[in-house]
Amino acid sequence: MPEGNLIQAGDFNTLDPWKAAFNRSTLDTYQASTGDCVDNRLRITQRSAWYSGASQDLTEALAEGGTFKLSLKARLDAATANQRVYATLRLRDSAGFRYQYLAAHALNGTDWATLESEFEPDWRGTPQKAELLIYGPNPGLDLLVDDASLVKVKAPTPTHLFSSSFETGLENWKSGWGARLGLIQDSYDGNRALSVSGRDRWADAAWQDLTGIVRANTDYTVDLHVKHDARQGSQPYVLYLLYRDSRGWHWQRLLSARKTGGDWQALSATFSVRTDTVTNARLYVMGPAAGVDFALDAVVLDQR
Ligand SMILES: [Ca+2]
Ligand SMILES: [Ca+2]
Incomplete structure (x- = not known):
């Protein structure tokens, strides 16, 4: 046997x-x-x-x-x-x-x-x-x-609902409020990552439209990697889902975690949106103090 x-x-x-x-x-x-x-x-x-x-x-x-x-x-x-x-x-x-x-x-x-x-x-x-x-x-x-x-x-080949590696560009990531987005060559995976700089507020973010991907009452896992400069010490990171259902727009916090600087750090959250129907969904990455630049790479969304 x-x-x-x-x-x-x-x-x-x-x-x-x-x-x-x-x-x-x-x-x-x-x-x-x-x-x-x-x-x-x-x-x-x-x-x-x-x-x-x-x-x-x-x-x-x-x-x-x-x-x-x-x-x-x-x-x-x-x-x-x-x-x-x-x-x-x-x-x-x-x-x-x-x-x-x-x-x-x-x-x-x-x-x-x-x-x-x-x-x-x-x-x-x-x-x-x-x-x-x-x-x-x-x-x-x-x-x-x-x-x-x-x-x-x-093992089964994972089928990602959504992923971003930033190897070919900004991949439709957008600036939330005042942040500036660009590509840098310091990456977690591959050769490039997204930089989020010029941040005047902790909420200045990078966001991605997940409309049509994130549905109501379905379990998801989102994984991504972030990094900020070692001189900025430990910083909070917050992931939010901004979604719209039949009653309007809502913020759902997916994760809040402090991470030390100088190295790539993994953020992982599991979530589901308990509502009737999700007509729009956006993933926001924010959290470090005003003035702290951060980088983002290897974003993967899976259904569980
Ligand atoms: Ca036998
Ligand atoms: Ca990359």
């Missing part, structure tokens, strides 16, 4: 995490003696339909997405011609439910067939449930299964 097996009891030493799929079969343990050892296998009996089989809930393992590798062995208990075995995911999410076929294999005599698949779960909305199903031969035929494993081979 591989390290980090996401299938529980893939060796079938217990059957607790396994269920009879659709309640159309019975699961029991088949003990094979190999030398001095006993190897436990799953036996699926009393199969009343071709889709009668075994299932395991993999919601927790698959909900975050990514690339996975599945492997398992299956064979018939008694040789019968022209049979196949399938490994399939049954997915349910906010967009509905669907079957995702992972692997199929012909069964020859009572030889073990190895089913293998590298796949990304086909989520199309917020994940709710994922089940692995193992099934396939004609009704009445007993199926043996062993050595089931699932490992994550690649």
Whole structure:
């Protein structure tokens, strides 16, 4: 069994995490003696339909997405011609439910067939449930299964709703009140960052329009990096969302944190706007005392 097996009891030493799929079969343990050892296998009996089989809930393992590798062995208990075995995911999410076929294999005599698949779960909305199903031969035929494993081979690629690196310009960042915006070559990431200078008030800011991106009652994370001169000591930073709903404009404070100068500092906030509908949204970065210039880089907004 591989390290980090996401299938529980893939060796079938217990059957607790396994269920009879659709309640159309019975699961029991088949003990094979190999030398001095006993190897436990799953036996699926009393199969009343071709889709009668075994299932395991993999919601927790698959909900975050990514690339996975599945492997398992299956064979018939008694040789019968022209049979196949399938490994399939049954997915349910906010967009509905669907079957995702992972692997199929012909069964020859009572030889073990190895089913293998590298796949990304086909989520199309917020994940709710994922089940692995193992099934396939004609009704009445007993199926043996062993050595089931699932490992994550690649983390999901994050899909940012919005990001700014300032590598190609101001990227539609705007000045809030009196601040001056420009590009500097001192960057957290890449070669450039945004400078916010000429600030007469703590509220002189840089802001970005997130209208159409930030919606009502949805969870977001915003990450960004800021920096000011070491001689200015520690300074407060404040992130605000200015949004408009059916009742007008509102300021929502996302984060307030003091940061020391001289180095890039991470700011991270999670938020959601609890209202009926968001018709306009702007992200503001402000906070250091009047007269303190600061720089901004690597802004990323993700839905959680
Ligand atoms: Ca086993
Ligand atoms: Ca940059």
